[in-house]
Amino acid sequence: MSELAAPELPIVEVRSRRHPLAGFVLRRLAAGVATLLVVSVLLFVGTNVLPGDVASAVLGRDSTPAGLAAIRTELHLNRPAPERYWTWLSGFVHGDLGSSVAGQAVSGQPSPISGLIGDRIRNTAVLALFTIALLIPLSIGFGVFSAMRAGRPVDHAITGISLGLISLPEFVTGTLLVLLLAQWWGLLPGVSLIPIGESVFSNLSILVLPVLTLLAASLAQTTRMVRAGMLEVLRSDYVEWARLSGHRELDVVLRYALRNALAPTVQVIALNVQWLVGGIVVTEYVFGYPGIGQALVQAVSARDVPYVLSVGMLIAIVYISLNVLADVLVVLLVPKLRTAQ
Amino acid sequence: MTAIAARLRFAKTGTGRIGLAASLLLVALVLIGPLFAPHDPAAIAGLPFQRPTGDFLLGTDGLGRDVLSRLLWGGRSIVGLAVVATALAYLVGVSIGLVAGYTRSLVDPLLMRAMDVLLAVPPLLLLLVLATGAGRSLVVLVLGVATVHTPSIARIVRAATQQLTGRGYVEAALARGERTAAILRREILPNILGTVLADAGIRLTASILILASINFLGLGRQPPAADWALMISENREGITLQPWAVAAPALLIALLTISVNLVADAVARSLGTSIDRKQVAR
Numbered sequence: 001m002s003e004l005a006a007p008e009l010p011i012v013e014v015r016s017r018r019h020p021l022a023g024f025v026l027r028r029l030a031a032g033v034a035t036l037l038v039v040s041v042l043l044f045v046g047t048n049v050l051p052g053d054v055a056s057a058v059l060g061r062d063s064t065p066a067g068l069a070a071i072r073t074e075l076h077l078n079r080p081a082p083e084r085y086w087t088w089l090s091g092f093v094h095g096d097l098g099s100s101v102a103g104q105a106v107s108g109q110p111s112p113i114s115g116l117i118g119d120r121i122r123n124t125a126v127l128a129l130f131t132i133a134l135l136i137p138l139s140i141g142f143g144v145f146s147a148m149r150a151g152r153p154v155d156h157a158i159t160g161i162s163l164g165l166i167s168l169p170e171f172v173t174g175t176l177l178v179l180l181l182a183q184w185w186g187l188l189p190g191v192s193l194i195p196i197g198e199s200v201f202s203n204l205s206i207l208v209l210p211v212l213t214l215l216a217a218s219l220a221q222t223t224r225m226v227r228a229g230m231l232e233v234l235r236s237d238y239v240e241w242a243r244l245s246g247h248r249e250l251d252v253v254l255r256y257a258l259r260n261a262l263a264p265t266v267q268v269i270a271l272n273v274q275w276l277v278g279g280i281v282v283t284e285y286v287f288g289y290p291g292i293g294q295a296l297v298q299a300v301s302a303r304d305v306p307y308v309l310s311v312g313m314l315i316a317i318v319y320i321s322l323n324v325l326a327d328v329l330v331v332l333l334v335p336k337l338r339t340a341q
Numbered sequence: 342m343t344a345i346a347a348r349l350r351f352a353k354t355g356t357g358r359i360g361l362a363a364s365l366l367l368v369a370l371v372l373i374g375p376l377f378a379p380h381d382p383a384a385i386a387g388l389p390f391q392r393p394t395g396d397f398l399l400g401t402d403g404l405g406r407d408v409l410s411r412l413l414w415g416g417r418s419i420v421g422l423a424v425v426a427t428a429l430a431y432l433v434g435v436s437i438g439l440v441a442g443y444t445r446s447l448v449d450p451l452l453m454r455a456m457d458v459l460l461a462v463p464p465l466l467l468l469l470v471l472a473t474g475a476g477r478s479l480v481v482l483v484l485g486v487a488t489v490h491t492p493s494i495a496r497i498v499r500a501a502t503q504q505l506t507g508r509g510y511v512e513a514a515l516a517r518g519e520r521t522a523a524i525l526r527r528e529i530l531p532n533i534l535g536t537v538l539a540d541a542g543i544r545l546t547a548s549i550l551i552l553a554s555i556n557f558l559g560l561g562r563q564p565p566a567a568d569w570a571l572m573i574s575e576n577r578e579g580i581t582l583q584p585w586a587v588a589a590p591a592l593l594i595a596l597l598t599i600s601v602n603l604v605a606d607a608v609a610r611s612l613g614t615s616i617d618r619k620q621v622a623r
Binding site: 035036038039042043045046047048160163164166167168169170171172175176178179183190274277278281282285296297299300301303304305308309312315316319320323 | 356457458461462463464465466467469470471472473474476546550551553554557558559560570573574577580581584587588591592594595598599601602603606
């Protein structure tokens with residue numbers, strides 16, 4: 001099947017001789033924070049400055065002039081955009097995520113976002129961690145196995161099935177899984193609701209279908225990338241040398257090849273974990289799972305600007321942190337990337 | 342000519358041939374399918390959630406509309422919007438990449454840093470934020486999907502352009518006194534087009550995936566529009582009574598994305614280039 005390009009690795013130019021790694025980590029962190037600041041402007045402009053009257057969108061059909069004015073005051077829509085941005089950002093940095101407009105419209109009193117999202121973040125984290133805990137060993141296993149059997153029927157089967165799975169959007173995978181495993185065979189619950197007062201852990205079976213849905217595309221993607229990285233290493237001279245020295249093939253793969261394929265693998269996994277962010281939003285919505293992604297979609301539907309802005313920023317922080325973390329991890333794992341100037 | 346022959350070589354591989362046949366079949370279905378719709382896709386023609394019968398070959402949906410007719414109409418928006426968004430992404434991405442790769446001024450780093458920032462935003466989040474700010478506007482949705490692809494296209498084009506700027510024929514054009522725009526269009530663009538378009542197929546699949554997801558979340562096309570993704574979310578509650586209203590559009594979306602991806606994969610292999618899926622956000 002198709003060959004995938006091996007990931008490019010970051011090459012660290014060591015500037016300070018005494019603490020080369022610390023310098024790299026600091027510079028990478030600074031770049032991450034700078035990116036986040038620009039992204040925060042982007043998110044603010046996207047939610048606030050585009051045409052469309054948010055106040056009447058929030059209130060919908062029930063809008064009265066007095067209600068509209070109240071919402072505009074609540075959102076400070078009468079003040080200039082740069083000032084509103086600054087108010088929001090300084091609040092965010094100090095842990096004040098603002099108030100949900102939709103929450104206030106329903107309950108009639110201010111509903112701080114930080115009070116609304118605690119449980120949801122935990123639920124999403126549980127879903128993500130279960131998925132990642134399965135994704136890492138399975139993708140390395142399938143990827144290495146497929147590379148060792150390159151060109152044989154089992155390799156064709158793995159690459160073919162994975163190409164099919166990559167092509168499916170999460171909501172289609174999820175829907176087909178519900179049809180098959182919940183509807184026709186009745187093995188698992190088709191929705192993943194958590195009753196009020198209970199936690200995810202009181203009924204773990206609700207996690208099975210969402211985790212399978214998330215795994216389908218991400219496992220396929222990661223397996224293909226790990227396979228590509230591994231193939232490249234298996235073609236190298238030192239692997240050939242190890243084979244010629246009479247090591248067993250399994251030994252060659254585990255002791256020589258895998259170690260050198262580690263850096264690209266770490267990057268590939270980090271990349272795919274990053275891509276899970278979008279998948280989690282859709283998957284939570286499919287199964288009605290009470291996580292942060294489902295809440296975000298509801299907030300977008302209600303055009304709850306402060307909610308989308310603050311939760312969107314939290315998601316951007318996770319996304320960009322994963323990126324920084326991957327770069328730092330790779331440099332820690334592979335000494336040869338630390339080139340001296 | 343040889344280049345075109347090489348580009349068509351993918352059709353000789355088994356998977357390429359299957360993918361191409363299935364894609365063409367689906368495009369035909371999407372384009373001329375509406376002519377064969379037995380009912381008006383928006384009309385309430387029967388009882389809600391009826392199982393398949395002689396009059397309704399795939400049954401009816403939650404409002405009693407004919408599922409088959411809605412299916413035949415429902416592919417246009419996904420395919421149409423995805424093609425427009427992907428084409429737009431190439432137009433903008435190629436332009437930015439050409440300028441950034443050719444110029445030796447400050448414009449290059451400025452453009453590329455802007456692209457880096459766009460790459461740092463999760464694609465779905467970008468679209469959700471735009472949907473919050475602009476409401477359910479299809480124009481903004483298409484612009485958003487194009488924005489998701491633009492940075493990675495610009496990066497590839499920039500790198501390819503930089504490789505060519507020192508070549509003899511570019512220097513010759515410069516010496517002839519040709520304008521920059523003419524050099525970019527006539528000397529550089531034709532020579533990088535193959536590299537640039539090699540991943541058009543997976544970008545198209547990615548556009549279909551993300552547009553369908555947004556429609557499914559109820560943030561794209563609105564009822565009563567006939568749309569495959571929207572049909573799935575509308576009829577999920579009746580999945581016990583009438584699974585076909587959900588299964589049929591789900592299978593069609595699956596078939597569409599898989600066959601386009603098969604073609605993309607076969608094209609990349611026949612060109613001997615590798616698909617860099619990392620460059621395409623999912």
